[in-house]
Amino acid sequence: MTTKTTKITDPFAAVRKAMIETVDAMTENQDKAAKMAQAEFAKAKAAAAEQAEKAQAALQANVAAAVSAGEVVAAGAEKASSMVMDEVSTLAETRVAAVKKVIGAKTLSDAIDVQTALIKAEQEKFAAFAKTFAELTQAVANDAFAPVKAQAEENMKALNIKAA
Numbered sequence: 001m002t003t004k005t006t007k008i009t010d011p012f013a014a015v016r017k018a019m020i021e022t023v024d025a026m027t028e029n030q031d032k033a034a035k036m037a038q039a040e041f042a043k044a045k046a047a048a049a050e051q052a053e054k055a056q057a058a059l060q061a062n063v064a065a066a067v068s069a070g071e072v073v074a075a076g077a078e079k080a081s082s083m084v085m086d087e088v089s090t091l092a093e094t095r096v097a098a099v100k101k102v103i104g105a106k107t108l109s110d111a112i113d114v115q116t117a118l119i120k121a122e123q124e125k126f127a128a129f130a131k132t133f134a135e136l137t138q139a140v141a142n143d144a145f146a147p148v149k150a151q152a153e154e155n156m157k158a159l160n161i162k163a164a
Helices: 013-104 108-158
Strands: none
Touching: 013 108
């Protein structure tokens, strides 16, 4: 007697195989997507770090420009103070000399002439002093503004902004 063996086939084997292949493909694609996302994140992180470094450098340059401007203003103020002190000293000496001349005048006319000459000289001297002082303050302002302006232009170049 012979016995027949029947081969039982799994009716769901093909479906199971297709599902496993689909899951494997999805897992593989998910891994690829995760790697791509990590690479993009690394690029974004590097770009952000580079921008932060540029911003820090620009900030340091802005502070340096402001300090430089402050130093120019301080030096200018010192020079202006010295000019004023010299002018006040000269004015005091001139007035003392004029008072001595008035005291030594023989006539009222001579005393008036001394005072008139003193007033005229002081007016001329004041006009010259005012002009020199104005020129000094203008030069200080220009010199103090120069490093700030130069740094502002650098900042605008870095940000690709054109001056109006």
